[in-house]
Amino acid sequence: MTIWAAKASAAKALAMLPAPNRRAALDRLRQFVPCAGASYTSNRNTDPGPGRPAAVSRLSPAVRYRLVTEQDVVAEVLGRHSFNAAGKFIQEVCWRTYWKGWLELRPAVWRRYLAELEAARSATSGSADLAAAEAGATGIDCFDAWARELAETGYLHNHARMWFASIWIFTLRLPWTLGADFFLRHLIDADAASNTLSWRWVAGLQTAGKTYLARADNIARYTDGRFAPRGLAQEAIALTEAPVGPAGTLAPLTTPDLAAPSLLLVHHEDLNPESLFAANAPVEHVLAVSDPALLWGDAARRYAGDATADAAKRASAHFGCGSTLADALDADALLSAARAAGARQVLTPFAPVGPVADRLSALEPALATEGIALRPVRRRWDAGLWPHARRGFFAFDAEIEGHLRAEGLA
Numbered sequence: 001m002t003i004w005a006a007k008a009s010a011a012k013a014l015a016m017l018p019a020p021n022r023r024a025a026l027d028r029l030r031q032f033v034p035c036a037g038a039s040y041t042s043n044r045n046t047d048p049g050p051g052r053p054a055a056v057s058r059l060s061p062a063v064r065y066r067l068v069t070e071q072d073v074v075a076e077v078l079g080r081h082s083f084n085a086a087g088k089f090i091q092e093v094c095w096r097t098y099w100k101g102w103l104e105l106r107p108a109v110w111r112r113y114l115a116e117l118e119a120a121r122s123a124t125s126g127s128a129d130l131a132a133a134e135a136g137a138t139g140i141d142c143f144d145a146w147a148r149e150l151a152e153t154g155y156l157h158n159h160a161r162m163w164f165a166s167i168w169i170f171t172l173r174l175p176w177t178l179g180a181d182f183f184l185r186h187l188i189d190a191d192a193a194s195n196t197l198s199w200r201w202v203a204g205l206q207t208a209g210k211t212y213l214a215r216a217d218n219i220a221r222y223t224d225g226r227f228a229p230r231g232l233a234q235e236a237i238a239l240t241e242a243p244v245g246p247a248g249t250l251a252p253l254t255t256p257d258l259a260a261p262s263l264l265l266v267h268h269e270d271l272n273p274e275s276l277f278a279a280n281a282p283v284e285h286v287l288a289v290s291d292p293a294l295l296w297g298d299a300a301r302r303y304a305g306d307a308t309a310d311a312a313k314r315a316s317a318h319f320g321c322g323s324t325l326a327d328a329l330d331a332d333a334l335l336s337a338a339r340a341a342g343a344r345q346v347l348t349p350f351a352p353v354g355p356v357a358d359r360l361s362a363l364e365p366a367l368a369t370e371g372i373a374l375r376p377v378r379r380r381w382d383a384g385l386w387p388h389a390r391r392g393f394f395a396f397d398a399e400i401e402g403h404l405r406a407e408g409l410a
């Protein structure tokens with residue numbers, strides 16, 4: 001492929017992702033809904049390549065930042081299909097909920113990943129094999145194409161992510177943490193839970209002993225014959241680690257004071273505040289922050305920055321108050337906005353395990369010194385489903401339909 005053709009194909013692939021605003025995400029969702037039944041079930045494993053129509057929704061950047069929530073997605077789909085007809089698609093959406101819940105119940109696994117990543121970085125400093133993998137110069141046709149596709153478009157099909165991670169770990173024998181980091185630095189939908197736990201799953205750490213082996217015939221079949229990789233590992237022996245402790249419980253949250261003048265802090269972990277807080281909540285002002293230091297790559301930073309600006313506008317209209325956009329989630333920004341609003345509490349969507357949650361915990365004492373309480377609010381979707389992510393996915397899956405019925409969705 002010429003450089004010009006590659007650039008044109010990357011631009012086309014980028015245009016196939018929903019633009020970073022809720023309107024575009026809802027439009028994409030509604031376009032996709034008719035395809036969420038049998039067509040998704042039969043064809044979702046095929047990766048036709050960048051810029052080509054696929055059976056999957058390509059909604060993940062919008063879902064990741066909650067321009068549309070899992071509940072929005074499932075409700076739209078169930079408006080058109082029965083639970084059984086769209087079961088596979090709903091199950092995939094709920095994989096995200098499962099991963100988020102699983103990590104929430106075991107935050108030490110995220111900290112372990114970060115520590116192992118640092119160690120792997122030191123151990124591979126200057127490694128030519130690592131540089132070749134990241135540059136897409138290994139000589140394995142599909143792997144090299146996906147490395148470039150990822151860097152150019154910020155997206156890879158789920159099956160390509162599985163094959164890529166498997167080749168990284170079992171054929172190239174590179175540390176899995178560096179592969180997970182490579183994904184986080186390039187994916188627009190880069191997410192602490194979905195990414196770390198999917199890489200762990202491929203490596204045989206998540207379901208102890210069960211690995212995912214990328215096979216040449218499977219790759220050729222599900223890429224419409226675009227690739228014929230040679231030299232792939234013929235076996236995938238599971239990585240091992242010290243045992244992961246048992247699942248904890250969700251941190252209890254204090255109920256917000258619905259009479260206290262409040263600042264609403266919107267952050268890129270949940271850009272749908274209008275479905276979380278009623279319009280008559282005592283919100284005096286909205287502070288919407290997308291801090292580049294709390295994401296890993298530029299494509300995600302650009303997307304989340306624009307999506308946060310969109311959320312600020314929506315929140316301002318919903319609560320009938322002013323909004324400020326900021327690019328640093330720090331004590332200065334938060335305290336000066338809270339003081340200016342005369343706020344006694346900061347309401348904010350709950351941030352799951354990851355950099356935003358860490359930053360919020362660090363900021364809480366600074367707010368407390370001025371008598372301002374930080375009040376994160378968890379969605380009913382998360383509060384209802386995350387506690388079921390204690391064991392494997394299939395136990396979790398068994399809870400989904402009941403939850404949807406209880407919520408009036410199924």
Ligand SMILES: Cc1cc2nc3c(=O)[nH]c(=O)nc-3n(C[C@H](O)[C@H](O)[C@H](O)COP(=O)(O)OP(=O)(O)OC[C@H]3O[C@@H](n4cnc5c(N)ncnc54)[C@H](O)[C@@H]3O)c2cc1C
Nearest residue numbers: 056057058059060063093096158161189190191194195198
């Ligand atoms: C190694 C690896 C790393 C991954 N890293 C991320 C990541 O950083 N962020 C991320 O959002 N997803 C990640 N995924 C999951 C999945 O690949 C993407 O969510 C999916 O490719 C999104 O494409 P889509 O919107 O077209 O999916 P669709 O098939 O249309 O699915 C609809 C939605 O369901 C969710 N979803 C679907 N499959 C999965 C899955 N297996 N796990 C979790 N959620 C899922 C996504 O929100 C997606 O938008 C990873 C998967 C693997 C194997």
